Amino acid sequence: MSANYLSALLFLPVTGAIIIVLVPRLSARLTRYIAAVFTLVPLVIAVCLFAAFDRSASMAGAVQFEQSFAWIPAINANYHVGVDGLSLPLVLLTSLLGFLVVLISWKVEQKVRQYFFWLLLLETSILGVFCSLDLLLFYVFWEIEVIPMFFLISTWGSGRKEYSSIKYVLYTLFGSAFMLAGILSLYFATGSLNIIEISQGGLAMLQSVMPAAPIFFLLLVGFAVKLPVFPLHTWLPDAHTDAPTAASVMLAGALIKMGGYGMIRVCVSIFPQVAQDYAPLMLTLATIGIVYGAAVTLRQTDLKRLIAYSSISHMGYVLLGIFALGELSLTGAGMQMFSHGLVTGLLFAITGVVIHNTGERDIGKLGGLAQQIPAIAVIFTIGGVAAMGVPSTCGFIAEFSVFLGAFSSTAADGVRIFTAISLTGIILAAGYILWLLQRVFFSPALEKFNAVHDADRLEKAYCAVFIVLIFFIGVYPTILTDVFKLGIEPIAAFFGG
């Protein structure tokens, strides 16, 4: 009956959301506690599933905790969920962030019930994307996510929030429109919506002559918008910058990972040959993303926007790892997704505290905060160091695996050149992080910030969770790589590595 645990994990947050909306005259305080409970329990389940996951080599590529029953028989669609080595860590990450964002949002005072309703609905939809093994179900969860994010940004955001939220929606829908066409063609070509079945059956399942490359690209556009891949990235800085802190954490931490996950799960594993043929193109885009993203980050003057742009660069590593098509590089891509979720989650969370406490987000007007708010400065510095990929943090392991894996990969042409160029991203990252830390925290103290409060106990607590995990995974990465490997092996086997 273990399968039901996964479904429980999936639907607990939305159950909480429905309770919050339906119970009349719920106080703000009680709403927060309900939200906390309905995200903590899924987190506990996720940890248990992670512990119970069978890591033996014979389970490579196998789906565990599976559950399946007919949903719409007329089109052969099933409610089919399960996790393998690729999705399980992302499920864990999402449920972790899902709980932490409730704590991060503890101080939200405006329309509290609506706020937590959307936040919990968002968590279920992201979890659903990672758990679904049926293309229609996958797409349903993929699309549901748009509405909560629209409301979160447009109602509780700041700055040009209405512009950013509608831009986010239109970009996402634009991408998923192509994805829908891709899913339909795939369905028409194979007669199945089962992701595992299609990727194992491969081209043998094609019942009709339909060129694979167009389907591959239709699907890829949807994922590329989400990851985001240059040149489809322009929604990201706006959305991240104007979103409320918790939504930024969810967006950067879990949501954009849907893009990378989808690329591996759907594009690469169903169309390995096409992926190999077009790898140089994708590697070019990855390299541009890494270098361009990092270079633009250097020029940012808004604290949140700076971290948003750094995400573009970091997601470039994911794309590089995926389309280098080696086992190590794909594992590295998975690690980078997990690590970026923690690191950027921490950075957005602490940035939210800085902006909230100082009332200032312009880097030029901030300065010398290390003296006034030492705890925040320490937390921010640790986050920054992890984002730079300093050894002993998870960022290091992730980037190292991506680069080593990409450099040694034999599957894609010219991958070494792309890797070499991408390495400059690391130098640029060190540049923008250190420069940021120096300008905001380690310059001479400014008098106007003398009265600024440091992080309170709750803020220190959730930041501590992030920090512990960042170092734990940095020191003991095997706990994740073992799991990722099981999911990656069958995919990498096609490319002989």
Next chain:
Amino acid sequence: MNLELLLPEMIIAGTAVLVILLDLFGGRRAVTIASLAGLAAAFGVTISMWGGDQQFIFNGLFALDGYALFFKLLFITIAALVILASVDYSSRFKSSAGEYHALLLIATLGMVLMAAAADLIAVFISLELVAISCYILAGFLKDRKSTEASLKFVLLGGIASAVLVYGMALVFGFTGETRLAEISAAVQGLSAASIVGSPGLLMGMVLMAAGFGFKIAAVPFQMWAPDVYEGAPTPVTLFLSVGSKAAGFAVLLRVFFSAFSLPQALSSDWGTIFAVLSAAGMLLGNILAIQQGNIKRMLAYSSIAHSGYILVGLAAVGMSASASAPGQSNLLFYVAAFTLADLAVFTAVIIISSKLNSDLIEDYAGVGRRSPLLASALTLALVSLIGLPPTAGFIAKFYIFTAAARNSLLWLIILAVIASVISAFYYLRVVKVMWLNQPAGDERITASPAPGLALAIACAGILLLGVAPALLMKLVEAASILGS
């Protein structure tokens, strides 16, 4: 002659007469209850016929098959919900309530007959029955705008009917038959070369497509829709948008599928025509909707766009009319899902607009604060019109696109999905205005019981079909087999 097979129609007609008489003695309330009771009775009788043998009655004039029964049930439900939704609104009419309800019932009678019509003459008569009732209904407010709407509707509708009849006459001239099954036999009797070589028959087909295109507001025959939708009383707009449109599709699909599906060369000809009309409708409807400030006008363009999506299904049917699963069921499902969503949107608009006394989108500011429940219902319905999960609209889009994908209409699917992205922009603008803008007043907006019930039914349907669509899919599969 089995007269009991026409029992639903007779009940509706009888109720229409009864309602007029009742108006002399009883009040508005009695009229409403009598109409609903009549519709409920007709609904029950229709359900009891489900699963019976396919047959033709009145010398082949009407067909009695799953397809006809499905649409009869749909139309009766629509009529009942429209009557519920117009309970408060109808007090604005200067004429008595009986007239309004009788006209609605007569139009419903026409729609129910359209669903079953298997002969060009029956098609035309039932279509005119709907059209003439609707002309009068559109002018029911008797103010400047409403009268203008009605007049435009009559003039353009008259032309469309003339075109339709001309098309029918040509088809009759070339095949010598008015019964759809006989026309099909006559067409198949011709050699392929003589079909292509006879412009008269093709001309007849094209003119008929144009005539029906007017009824379903397909581009480029959509000119009347925005003005009529804006000027007509909102419940009548609702009736036009879901009822007469669904009836148009019912008869369009039956005529083209039953009469012109073979040979394949012919059906892929009209399949292509409808594919082009569909693409034009989706793009033009959605693009023009963006700049509308009046919600009824916006919904008119949205309705034009949705006709385009439904035509995707018809194009797929045309492309594969001889195949085993040509895709009627996909079309039927979309019609049902669109009906529910549009019913919910218009019902919410009727309730909100009559309180605000304005149809302008900008005046919807802060409705989310003044009535969270109504605003949530309207949001849900709009999300369904965009086609996002977990609503009926999403499953319907996916399902109708699968029919197109089966028939190599990938280009049309891509156009359709891009059109839905465009549509998200204007639907979400209403959502944004409702939830994010500051309200002009603090007074709460509440729904009275009858329209509230109609709205609740439609919203429940939207969610139910979005989460568990298997039930209706079974139904539409059973209904997609046309008697021949």
